Amino acid sequence: MEAHASPSLRVEQCTIGDTLAVPRIINGLWQLAGGHDTNIDIKTAAEAMKPLIGAGLSCFDMADHYGDAELVIGQFNASAHEELRQLTSALTKWCPPENGVKSFENAEAAVDQALARMGQKSIALLQYHIWDYTDDTYLHNLRHLSRLQIHGKIQHIGQTNTDAAHLKQLLDAGYPIVTNQVSCSVIDRRLIQGNLASVCAGHGVGILAYGTLLGGLLSEKWLGVDEPQDMDALNWSLRKYLRFIHAAGGWEPFQGVLRCLDSIARKHRVPIAAVATRWVLDIPVVSAVIVGCRLSKDSLKYATNNLLALSLVLDEADKSQIEKAQATLTNIPGDCGDEYRRPPYLTATGDLSHHLQKETGSNSISIGEQQPSLIFLGT
Numbered sequence: 001m002e003a004h005a006s007p008s009l010r011v012e013q014c015t016i017g018d019t020l021a022v023p024r025i026i027n028g029l030w031q032l033a034g035g036h037d038t039n040i041d042i043k044t045a046a047e048a049m050k051p052l053i054g055a056g057l058s059c060f061d062m063a064d065h066y067g068d069a070e071l072v073i074g075q076f077n078a079s080a081h082e083e084l085r086q087l088t089s090a091l092t093k094w095c096p097p098e099n100g101v102k103s104f105e106n107a108e109a110a111v112d113q114a115l116a117r118m119g120q121k122s123i124a125l126l127q128y129h130i131w132d133y134t135d136d137t138y139l140h141n142l143r144h145l146s147r148l149q150i151h152g153k154i155q156h157i158g159q160t161n162t163d164a165a166h167l168k169q170l171l172d173a174g175y176p177i178v179t180n181q182v183s184c185s186v187i188d189r190r191l192i193q194g195n196l197a198s199v200c201a202g203h204g205v206g207i208l209a210y211g212t213l214l215g216g217l218l219s220e221k222w223l224g225v226d227e228p229q230d231m232d233a234l235n236w237s238l239r240k241y242l243r244f245i246h247a248a249g250g251w252e253p254f255q256g257v258l259r260c261l262d263s264i265a266r267k268h269r270v271p272i273a274a275v276a277t278r279w280v281l282d283i284p285v286v287s288a289v290i291v292g293c294r295l296s297k298d299s300l301k302y303a304t305n306n307l308l309a310l311s312l313v314l315d316e317a318d319k320s321q322i323e324k325a326q327a328t329l330t331n332i333p334g335d336c337g338d339e340y341r342r343p344p345y346l347t348a349t350g351d352l353s354h355h356l357q358k359e360t361g362s363n364s365i366s367i368g369e370q371q372p373s374l375i376f377l378g379t
Contacts, residue, residue: 011056012310014287017156017178019147020124022059022089025306026282027299028210028290029062029069031237042068045295046075052293053087057303061181061208061290062201063093063127064110068115071093072295076329077119092116093160093181094141095129102137107144111153127158127181129209131340133166142175147174158208161232161337165196171203178204182336185218186257186279186322187248187329194335197285206287209280211290214241218276223258227251237292243346249330260325264318270308277309 009339014025027049032040049060049072062069073090080088094110114123126145130138148154158179159167167180180200184191188211190195200207213219215237231239245254261272268275280289291306293299314322338345 003308010310011218011307014206016125016158016287018134020089022288023057024288024310025057025277025303026059026061026091026208026288026290027057027293027295027303029060029066029293029295030074031292031294032062032067032069032072040068040295042072042075043079045072046079047301048295048297049088050080050084051300052303053084055300055303056088057306057307058220059089059091060286060293061091063095063129065095065113070114074117074119079340081314089124089189090120091125091127091158092118092123092143093127093129095160096137096141097130098135098137102140104144104147107141108148109155111145111148115153118337119199122152125156125158125179126154127160127179129160129340130166133341142170149363150214151340161340163335163337164199165335167196168199168203170215171205179206179208180280180336181208181290182337183211183212183244184209184280184283184336185212185244185256186261186276186326187214187218188244188332189326190281190332190334190336192288193331196336197283200285205284205285207285208288208290209283209286210290211241211244211252212277212280212289213273214244215292217241217245217254218258218261219272220262223262223272224255239240240347243331243344247332247344247346253328255328257322257325260321261367264314264321268312269307270312273306274308274312275318277306277367278312278314279319282314 012025013021015021032045037270060073062073064070070092076088077085092114094114096110111123111126115121118324128138128142128145145154145157150155156178157176159177160181162180167177170177182191182196184207191207217238228242231242245251248254258272261275265272265275277289277291279285293303333344334342343368
């Protein structure tokens with residue numbers, strides 16, 4: 001169903017770490033990493049940010065490996081008016097390789113590089129990705145990031161794809177983590193089926209949910225159509241989330257959920273994407289959802305429809321209908337983030353075992369087993 005939000009629609013806000021106010025729909029820039037479009041023009045992409053900000057979608061999420069995403073923010077900061085820059089928040093990630101480097105100088109160099117690329121003096125939220133829980137490098141790096149936060153180069157520290165057990169250990173040890181960015185959708189319910197939601201609720205950690213629309217698969221375009229057979233013909237997002245659908249029971253159960261969402265969408269006169277987004281936003285620990293944005297001339301068109309999720313109220317009948325459709329799904333195995341560390345590798349490229357030193361278990365390493373000097377206990 002084609003529907004459009006009013007330009008005057010009030011955009012819901014959330015607060016990260018008590019001080020950083022951002023809209024509950026964040027523009028995700030993973031598409032700039034490749035596998036979607038080629039030959040991204042940095043100036044054109046930076047210009048495409050402006051109408052999104054004008055519509056109230058003023059927060060952009062990226063990472064050190066998202067192609068030119070940080071450079072696009074840098075171009076925006078260099079060319080936009082001060083008033084527009086003040087409305088904008090840019091979140092990024094540090095995803096270092098397992099190369100044995102644990103020094104403060106290495107961490108500071110990574111942060112300085114991000115600051116230089118983004119044209120900023122401080123990063124609003126730096127999110128850290130751990131590849132291997134059995135390698136204690138992440139404890140060193142998070143301690144270094146805490147120092148850099150004290151120095152003012154980082155405002156807030158978050159995690160990305162961290163499971164419940166290790167997030168709790170980090171929080172109990174005193175690491176100042178305010179968010180955890182994980183996959184969550186009507187298909188991927190690991191956040192609420194496992195312990196992660198309760199850990200976050202107990203420690204005041206907000207979830208930044210991505211994969212909410214399964215890379216576009218949760219839309220009218222895919223309703224009632226055959227499953228794509230050529231994985232290589234799909235872009236990175238579709239390839240990745242088709243793997244999630246396979247893990248959740250396959251194409252037919254997915255179509256059942258999609259038909260359910262379509263019925264509810266027609267009832268409320270909104271797109272399927274709005275219903276799928278609202279379902280995730282209604283999870284109490286979810287601060288915001290991250291919706292992919294290619295930063296093109298069509299970005300505002302798609303974003304305006306996404307905004308309809310913010311005015312949508314799902315009633316009890318809607319929620320019951322969705323729950324009934326979800327009952328036909330298979331639970332995706334493991335905890336949030338496991339797709340990066342053990343089979344089934346539910347990623348765009350599939351098997352990521354080359355990032356791991358050895359097969360890990362969900363509680364393979366305990367912070368309490370590390371040297372005391374590695375534990376963050378404050379300033």
